[in-house]
Amino acid sequence: MSETATPYQTPADLVWESMDPVGEALHFLRMSGVFYTRSELTEPWGLALPALDDCLMFHVITSGQAWLDDGRGNPRRLEPGMFAMVPHGEGHNLLSEPSAHATDLFDTSREQISERYEILRHGGGGHKTHMVCGAVRFDHPSARQLVGLLPDRIIIEAAASPDMMWMETTLRLMAAEAGQPRTGGEALITRLADILVIQAIRAWMTSDPAAQQGWLGALQDEHIGRALALIHRDPSKDWSVGSLAAEVAMSRSAFAARFGELVGQSPMRYVAKWRMNLACGWLEEEDAPLMELALRLGYQSEAAFSRAFKRIIGRSPGKVRQDSKSA
Numbered sequence: 394m395s396e397t398a399t400p401y402q403t404p405a406d407l408v409w410e411s412m413d414p415v416g417e418a419l420h421f422l423r424m425s426g427v428f429y430t431r432s433e434l435t436e437p438w439g440l441a442l443p444a445l446d447d448c449l450m451f452h453v454i455t456s457g458q459a460w461l462d463d464g465r466g467n468p469r470r471l472e473p474g475m476f477a478m479v480p481h482g483e484g485h486n487l488l489s490e491p492s493a494h495a496t497d498l499f500d501t502s503r504e505q506i507s508e509r510y511e512i513l514r515h516g517g518g519g520h521k522t523h524m525v526c527g528a529v530r531f532d533h534p535s536a537r538q539l540v541g542l543l544p545d546r547i548i549i550e551a552a553a554s555p556d557m558m559w560m561e562t563t564l565r566l567m568a569a570e571a572g573q574p575r576t577g578g579e580a581l582i583t584r585l586a587d588i589l590v591i592q593a594i595r596a597w598m599t600s601d602p603a604a605q606q607g608w609l610g611a612l613q614d615e616h617i618g619r620a621l622a623l624i625h626r627d628p629s630k631d632w633s634v635g636s637l638a639a640e641v642a643m644s645r646s647a648f649a650a651r652f653g654e655l656v657g658q659s660p661m662r663y664v665a666k667w668r669m670n671l672a673c674g675w676l677e678e679e680d681a682p683l684m685e686l687a688l689r690l691g692y693q694s695e696a697a698f699s700r701a702f703k704r705i706i707g708r709s710p711g712k713v714r715q716d717s718k719s720a
Contacts, residue, residue, distance in 0.1 A: 427448055427509065427527075427528040427529060428509050429511075429525070429526070429586060430503070430526045431511075431512050431523070432512075432515070432523065432525070434459075434516045434521065434524065435516030435518050435520065435522075436517060436518075436520045437489050437494075437516065437517045438489045438515050438516035439489065439494050439495035439496060440495060440498055440501065440515065441486050441495035442484060442487065443484050444482055444484040445482040447530055447537075449482065449540060450485075451476065451477065451479070451526065451589070451590055451593075452471065452476075452487065452524060453477075453525045453564060453567055454522065454524050455473060455523045455525060455564075455567065456523045457520065458470060458472050458522060459487050459488065459522055459524060460488045460489070460491050461477055461485065463479065463486075463545065464484075464485065465545075469548060474564055475551065476548070476551065476589055477546070480545070481545065487524070498513075502514050509583075525586065527583070527586050529590060532674055537670075538608060539609070540594075542603075542604075542607065542608065542609055543597065544597075544601070544603070549593050549596055549597075551564055560592050560593070560596070563585055566585060570582050570585070608655075610655060611656045614655055616641040616642070616648070617641075617651055617652055620648070620652065623640055624637075624664055624667055625667065628667055628671060628691070629688075629691035632660075632664050633661070634649050634661060637660055665701065665705055668690045668691075669705040672690060672698075672702055673706065673713055675689075676713045676714040677714070686698065698710070
């Protein structure tokens with residue numbers, strides 16, 4: 394039977410029924426891989442991973458065991474069926490045991506398979522551990538904002554809950570591919586790794602009370618989440634506090650107060666920052682003329698766009714583009 398609107402549903406209501414602000418935030422988690430490594434390690438062994446700015450790092454033990462030491466005095470044992478993330482690119486150690494010496498990653502023997510995929514072999518010849526690790530970046534401002542809210546370390550035990558069966562299956566598939574390298578294995582492992590990152594973030598969002606606060610909490614609010622989704626979907630629209638409040642069926646004053654309470658800034662400040670974060674991404678990735686970018690964001694002149702950009706970002710659009718090319 395086809396679904397039709399009830400007399401109490403407006404077209405906007407039907408659009409909102411299909412909106413999932415949190416799901417849309419996860420949709421923006423498109424990753425660009427910095428590197429992926431398949432490690433073949435023998436005890437005793439230790440790896441010191443350097444800090445990588447703006448990167449999320451992850452580790453999957455496919456056989457054997459390892460210890461993750463992030464320098465906070467609480468090393469964590471990792472086993473097959475677990476997925477570990479260090480979301481903010483901080484340096485940390487992976488060890489065969491907590492007391493093992495850690496060799497700098499770049500001083501180990503590594504076989505370059507492709508530009509972003511390598512095989513690492515290291516250790517003293519004892520019991521074996523196999524592991525898949527990687528570092529990824531997120532380019533969309535929504536993704537960077539979400540990742541910035543994650544804790545310093547996330548470790549998911551896939552076998553600990555029936556709800557995690559999908560992750561356990563993915564981990565087993567990755568382990569099978571890493572254990573018996575075949576044609577196309579590199580591509581499959583990197584794609585599985587990307588899926589696991591999103592799955593782990595989703596699992597954290599549903600289980601950690603911290604995910605119910607701030608910007609993530611605002612995304613899950615019935616009214617403010619809808620307003621955020623509208624801004625994200627159509628940043629070029631001439632939004633005002635009044636028009637956003639009308640879209641979510643709130644009074645102007647109640648909407649402004651609720652938005653500020655949950656998001657931590659005014660609606661129009663958020664609109665302006667969202668637009669300029671999008672513009673930063675475009676400037677770094679594209680060579681489109683500034684006037685084209687201005688029109689995408691609802692500005693009628695390059696000068697108006699440039700003034701707003703410098704006010705929010707602190708640098709001119711040209712300077713951001715120049716710096717990205719020289720990085």
